[in-house]
Amino acid sequence: MKIRPLSIEGAWEITPQQHHDARGSFLEWIRLDHLQTATGRPVRFGQGNLSTSTRGVLRGVHFADVPPGQAKYVCCVRGRVWDVVVDLRVGSPTFGQCEGIVLDDVDRRAVYLAEGLGHGFCALSDEATVMYLTSTTYRPEREHAVHALDPRLAIPWPVAAPLLSARDQAAPSFDELLTRGELPPYTTRHHFGDQTAGDQPAG
Structure with a gap:
């Protein structure tokens, strides 16, 4: 398993070692010990999610x-997606920047992102299944969105006419959230994940 940092602090790409034979293949999807060593931060998860998308979604x-924020470990178990990490943390050296990588069912790469970072993806195959673990459980009052097509972010989505949910279509712009003081703060420690459950307070 190879773990390398992305250009945005607090985000990593994980490439597993795959073993193939006549029966099929095997890989270690996640290793908490390796991830904690490579990232230098505690890693715990409180919920697992799965979504299916058609091409262009x-x-x-x-x-x-933040706090407590929500760290994520994301992989594509079927099909192909373009996965994007956006630095929304006020005060971060890479504030407002993004980085995208392809996740698919061939290389089986994953992305791990710390609390405070924004996340999105678009489906590049006819069908795409994405699985992700989150450090906290779902609390709708703590969940937010920034418009994925905001020119201020200038995310180079590789789809001509992306299909967004009603919620994502109505999401505010980056500058709106910044003006209203609703973007997360930046911390160099990224230790909000010290809490084991989504309902516990974090320091």
């Missing part, structure tokens, strides 16, 4: 209140 850009 765009989900995001989503983020959660």
